[in-house]
Amino acid sequence: MTQKQVAVIGGGVVGVCTAYFLAAAGHEVSVIERHQNVAQEASFANAGVIASGFATPWAPPGVPAKMLSYLFGSEAPVMLKPTFDRALWRWVRRWMNESELDRYRINRDRIHRIVFYSRDILRQLRDYYQLEYEQTQGVLQLFRTEKDMKSAEPAIALLAESDVPHQLLDADGARAIEPALAPHTALAGGLYMPQDEAGNCPLFAKRMKQIASSIGVQFHFASEVQAIEPESRGVGLQIDDKKFSADAIVLAAGADSVPLLKALGIHLPLYPVKGYSATALIKNFDQAPQAALLDEAYKVAITRMGNRIRVSGTADFASRESELLDRAIRTLVKVGYDWFPDAANYANATFWSGASSMLPDGPPLLGATPIRNVFVNIGHGSSGWAMAAGSGKVVADIVSGYAPEIDMDGLTMTRYG
Known part of the structure; x- marks a missing residue:
């Protein structure tokens, strides 16, 4: 060299x-x-989730059928509004084309190849330099309904094909992993990835x-x-x-x-897609999450970072500006209160938005x-x-x-x- x-x-x-x-x-x-x-x-203020098993293309099979509901829902994981931005619509068309099962498998395998390699390299760095970055172990995906669990079956089957360690849990099993989960919020079950983690990226x-x-x-x-x-x-x-x-x-x-x-x-075809987060100080540690969770219905992550909780999510194709959209903030606050209502005051959280560059596949x-x-x-x-x-x-x-x-x-x- x-x-x-x-x-x-x-x-x-x-x-x-x-x-x-x-x-x-x-x-x-x-x-x-x-x-x-x-x-x-x-x-700067992203979810902090390093979920190798959950790192998949954003266009899973079935996403085109869901786009109409995302357009008109008051709280939705994707925000896309009518616009004359031709670059956006070209990107969205290519993105939806990648949702066919064969394309999804190819893209998922490519992502997993780099993500699992990256996980190993990160662990080597952490062990060698004794790095501390408010990391937690394990990621739990939450399914609010049986329909959500049913929709996840193809992804779970792909995890099994790839020999990714995972546990499919009923509601009681999910609450055993995270005892502070609110009892009033509907919970059909969960998917636990013990080898995944989260941490403070910045x-x-x-x-x-x-x-x-x-x-x-x-x-x-x-x-x-x-x-x-x-x-x-x-x-x-x-x-x-x-x-x-x-x-x-x-x-x-x-x-x-x-x-x-x-x-x-x-x-x-690289397009900026905005994400949002709310970071709140924990006021009741007994009612706070122990690690990281993913709400499947709203595609929102809840991450424990020391004495703070971060709620992150929403793919915003609607705006390239840095302003915080009320619709996105409402979604984050709702999800925070749904699962850990007594852990923090989410309405008074520090809110952030930032754009990630995304390719359609x-x-x-x-x-x-x-x-x-x-x-x-x-x-x-x-x-x-x-x-x-x-x-x-x-x-x-x-x-x-x-x-x-x-x-x-x-x-x-x-x-x-």
Whole structure:
């Protein structure tokens, strides 16, 4: 391997992990981030769930039939309003086409390949550096009705096919895992994933930033890349009003990667999808969750983070702005009160929204692009935290000229031609 000067564009958890592994491989690495610290956008207040078994494409079989109800429901996991945004409707059409069972299986297998690898890499990092990031063990999916349980049967069967450890529980079994679940909320059963976990994503990213800095990574904050220009021996970067050169760059800036790639002639169906969260201080620890849960009906996660509860969810295609939509907030508050009504005052929580970049089929894009010395680590959607460590290691291996430790079929730019 030849040592390279590598610029990583984007300081979210994906970019930080990429920078760490590049530096660990012997490269001279700089991270370019437009905010004042790492993990300030999609990584900032996300659900924190690292649920390998639940990391699946967002277009499961049957989703087209549900879209109409999502359009008019007062509380719904997906918000999509009538609009003349042609890019959105092209994306939605491709997304729905991926819901066919055969396509879903292919996409799920690709996602699982990187997610399970990432889980192993994360555990190695945690054990080696003795990392603490408010992590909890186990994730419990809650089914409010028998219909919800029935709808989940194909996904559960796929877990069995993949030898993913899981336990299908009745209502009593689910309450044994989480005794504080409210007795008045309808509960048909649950699906427990003992090997999955949750944790504070920005806390992890900041700890990894410290470790990366200790092995030579330079972080440049309040710096925004305006353009990328191929050069004879590397890549040029226009940062604010100055020009810099690097041997290679890795784009890990989520949806902000799109205009930079477009200027290079690379067009990808990457679309920003907003998610929301409510983070509230626990007022009654006996009535708070012990770990992480997923409400299947509303596609909302409830995560315990130290002395706080975070309720997260909603896929918002309705707005690209940063405002908090009342409909999304109502959904989060409702789910919090439904399951753990005495644990916190959710109405007075700290609310947040942030956009994740999503591809219609689901798996991320990792590695080389048609432009020499330009690499990508993008398109992780809402599973960026679950894929960050493995994606960073894979891309660092590719930049270094090494073969990745997993099969890269369907995880590279070639799947989009």
